[in-house]
Amino acid sequence: MDEPSDIYGLIAEFETPADLLAATHEARAAGYQRMDAYSPFPIEGLAEALGFHRTRLPLVILVGGILGCLGGFAMQYWCAAVDYPVNVGGRPLDSWPMFIPITFELTILCASLAAVVGLLALNRLPMPYHPLFHVGRFALATRDRFFLCIESTDPKFERQTVWQFLNSLKPKVIEEVPI
Amino acid sequence: MSDDALSSRARIDSLVEPPIVEPGYTFASVTDKISAIVLREGSPRGWWLGLAISFSLVLLLLYAVGYLLIAGVGIWGINVPVAWGFAITNFVWWIGIGHAGTLISAILLLLHQQWRTSINRFAEAMTLFAVACAGLFPLLHMGRPWFFYWLFPYPNTMKIWPQFRSPLVWDVFAVSTYFTVSLLFWYVGMLPDLATLRDRSMSRLGRVAYGALAMGWRGSAFHWRRYEVAYLILAGLATPLVVSVHTVVSFDFAVANLPGWHSTIFPPYFVAGAIYSGFAMVLVLAIPLRAFYGLEDFITERHLENMAKIMLATGLMVGYGYFIEAFMAWYGDNQYDLFTTINRAIGPYAPAYWALLACNVVIPQVLWVKRARSSAMLLFVVAIIVLVGMWLERFVIIVSSLHRDYLPSSWGMYSGTFWDWATLVGSIGLFFCMLFLFVRFLPMISISEMRTLLPGSLAKPSGE
Numbered sequence: 001m002d003e004p005s006d007i008y009g010l011i012a013e014f015e016t017p018a019d020l021l022a023a024t025h026e027a028r029a030a031g032y033q034r035m036d037a038y039s040p041f042p043i044e045g046l047a048e049a050l051g052f053h054r055t056r057l058p059l060v061i062l063v064g065g066i067l068g069c070l071g072g073f074a075m076q077y078w079c080a081a082v083d084y085p086v087n088v089g090g091r092p093l094d095s096w097p098m099f100i101p102i103t104f105e106l107t108i109l110c111a112s113l114a115a116v117v118g119l120l121a122l123n124r125l126p127m128p129y130h131p132l133f134h135v136g137r138f139a140l141a142t143r144d145r146f147f148l149c150i151e152s153t154d155p156k157f158e159r160q161t162v163w164q165f166l167n168s169l170k171p172k173v174i175e176e177v178p179i
Numbered sequence: 180m181s182d183d184a185l186s187s188r189a190r191i192d193s194l195v196e197p198p199i200v201e202p203g204y205t206f207a208s209v210t211d212k213i214s215a216i217v218l219r220e221g222s223p224r225g226w227w228l229g230l231a232i233s234f235s236l237v238l239l240l241l242y243a244v245g246y247l248l249i250a251g252v253g254i255w256g257i258n259v260p261v262a263w264g265f266a267i268t269n270f271v272w273w274i275g276i277g278h279a280g281t282l283i284s285a286i287l288l289l290l291h292q293q294w295r296t297s298i299n300r301f302a303e304a305m306t307l308f309a310v311a312c313a314g315l316f317p318l319l320h321m322g323r324p325w326f327f328y329w330l331f332p333y334p335n336t337m338k339i340w341p342q343f344r345s346p347l348v349w350d351v352f353a354v355s356t357y358f359t360v361s362l363l364f365w366y367v368g369m370l371p372d373l374a375t376l377r378d379r380s381m382s383r384l385g386r387v388a389y390g391a392l393a394m395g396w397r398g399s400a401f402h403w404r405r406y407e408v409a410y411l412i413l414a415g416l417a418t419p420l421v422v423s424v425h426t427v428v429s430f431d432f433a434v435a436n437l438p439g440w441h442s443t444i445f446p447p448y449f450v451a452g453a454i455y456s457g458f459a460m461v462l463v464l465a466i467p468l469r470a471f472y473g474l475e476d477f478i479t480e481r482h483l484e485n486m487a488k489i490m491l492a493t494g495l496m497v498g499y500g501y502f503i504e505a506f507m508a509w510y511g512d513n514q515y516d517l518f519t520t521i522n523r524a525i526g527p528y529a530p531a532y533w534a535l536l537a538c539n540v541v542i543p544q545v546l547w548v549k550r551a552r553s554s555a556m557l558l559f560v561v562a563i564i565v566l567v568g569m570w571l572e573r574f575v576i577i578v579s580s581l582h583r584d585y586l587p588s589s590w591g592m593y594s595g596t597f598w599d600w601a602t603l604v605g606s607i608g609l610f611f612c613m614l615f616l617f618v619r620f621l622p623m624i625s626i627s628e629m630r631t632l633l634p635g636s637l638a639k640p641s642g643e
Contacts (some may be wrong), residue, residue: 010323010422016635017635017637018637024400025531036399036400036401037400038372038397038398038399038400039398039400039403039625040206040210040375040398040630041371041403041627041628041633041636042404042406042407043400043403043405043632044637045401046400046403047400047404049518050400050401052400052401052404055404055405055408057405057408057409057412058408058412061409061412067243075332076343079332079340079341079343080340080342080343080344083340084338084339084340086342088344095344098343098344099343099344099348100553101346101352101353101423101427101430102343102348102349102352104354104423105349105353105356105420105423105427106352106356107611108356108360108416108417108419108420108423109356109359109360111412111416112359112360112363112364112413112416112417113359113363115363115408115409115413115416116363116366116367116413118369118409119405119406119409120394122405123399123401123402123405123406125394125395125402126394126395127394127395128390128391128394128395129395130395130397132397133397136216138397139378139379140378140496141378141380141397141398142210142371142374142378142379142396142397143206143207143210143211143375143378144205144206144207144210144378
């Protein structure tokens with residue numbers, strides 16, 4: 001279907017995590033690609049069933065940690081040995097063991113900041129508006145219900161067939177998600 | 180493992196130990212029960228009473244700090260030789276209390292201790308508030324707190340940098356990193372619950388406020404996947420951090436060349452003491468909270484008993500620390516160390532020393548008895564005794580080491596003034612005031628993690 005759709009997608013509601021996981025596997029097998037599943041807690045294997053392979057988040061955190069480590073050490077070295085050298089009892093200016101505690105703390109600090117900023121950025125959060133929030137029953141996705149949404153941007157999306165397909169998965173409710 | 184083996188294992192577990200969550204809960208009822216504490220109209224009378232008492236103590240703190248800013252640190256009992264009085268005692272005590280929160284949320288997560296789930300949220304809140312109270316004291320002790328930013332390396336017109344070889348500067352970095360990372364960890368852990376509150380709130384203000392804080396979280400499977408990765412790595416980062424923070428605090432003492440401070444046992448013994456006092460504080464908070472809010476099904480006897488066991492273990496480590504300190508003073512054959520140790524036991528501060536041994540080493544031995552560990556009332560009393568004992572420990576380390584200098588001509592005595600006590604009691608008020616506000620406005624138990632403990636949460640049979 002080529003013309004732009006007037007809906008965001010179709011959403012089906014399930015009562016157990018096992019039903020949602022099975023439905024996701026079937027939708028994937030039926031060839032749908034643009035879809036997402038929503039649950040009140042993480043479900044093992046669900047993201048993989050949706051075609052999620054790996055996240056770059058650990059790499060982002062590693063880079064944050066390395067930058068904090070090198071930056072923290074360089075700052076102390078430059079301050080103490082280059083810009084403001086103070087001779088204390090003839091001790092060496094580049095006393096690197098004394099710089100380790102702060103280097104360590106800044107490594108952890110920058111890695112943690114990278115973890116949180118990276119998590120939000122990769123998840124495209126904050127996102128105060130989302131079409132799904134129009135669906136009244138979707139509020140249950142943060143309580144006790146499990147949702148599978150096939151989005152209208154999917155190359156195979158056609159309202160009637162998707163509705164019939166979702167219906168064949170025996171969901172509790174199917175709803176249209178307006179844009 | 181086959182299904183049969185798993186279920187018989189579960190049967191045996193349930194015979195041996197009480198469950199983590201009482202049976203009969205569903206995803207919906209867990210969600211409703213925890214979020215109702217925040218969302219329902221009005222508060223129990225006990226909450227108002229507690230808030231009123233702790234808020235009056237905050238006013239006392241403001242009074243004491245206000246007068247301090249006008250008159251200077253001379254209003255405290257500190258002098259030369261005892262320049263570190265209550266302020267540093269309170270700092271070390273508060274920051275130690277914070278450590279249990281990180282231990283519960285990070286280390287027990289990495290060790291797959293599922294029972295941590297129902298206590299980690301408010302233990303993390305306790306960490307934040309305790310570190311906030313701790314940070315107050317070194318700032319006030321500086322004399323001119325309004326120049327606190329001189330501690331940070333920023334380009335300035337004086338053309339100088341902080342002395343990075345000083346443990347006191349390490350402290351600045353360790354404590355501010357600890358606070359920031361604890362805040363991030365707490366907030367990330369709360370994101371899904373904030374979304375729950377947004378979706379369940381009846382008032383427009385609640386929906387907007389929780390909605391803004393939840394940042395549009397909607398429980399997408401992709402989001403959850405990254406979330407789990409981030410949460411696990413944050414736990415891995417917080418674990419060495421928490422060990423480093425009290426180590427750096429102990430360096431403030433151990434790096435100094437003073438008998439009674441200059442000891443390599445300090446870092447491990449400070450970390451053990453921190454966890455010891457922290458678990459005591461978690462018990463002091465958890466026992467009344469579960470009673471007032473009817474959370475006995477989530478914070479069960481098993482939680483209390485496990486925490487009591489951790490207290491017993493860390494208490495023994497602390498006792499070992501006291502023993503090694505005394506042993507090394509004798510074995511090291513240094514007359515100054517030996518004098519400090521004997522002076523602690525029979526000098527002017529001997530009552531504080533013996534009281535700390537009674538509170539931290541002798542009385543907690545009652546926790547060997549299972550009946551004692553399963554009595555909430557008794558645990559509450561023991562936990563308060565441990566908190567007092569740990570405060571006395573820091574007082575003895577600081578004051579009894581400082582008040583006898585190398586030269587008898589510079590010997591002195593120290594005692595806290597009204598303003599010292601007002602600041603200590605006021606900081607306790609500030610801590611409880613923030614906690615009362617926390618239990619009113621944020622979910623004190625992680626709802627999304629509690630759901631994963633329920634039997635229906637597994638998508639696949641666990642035998643696969």
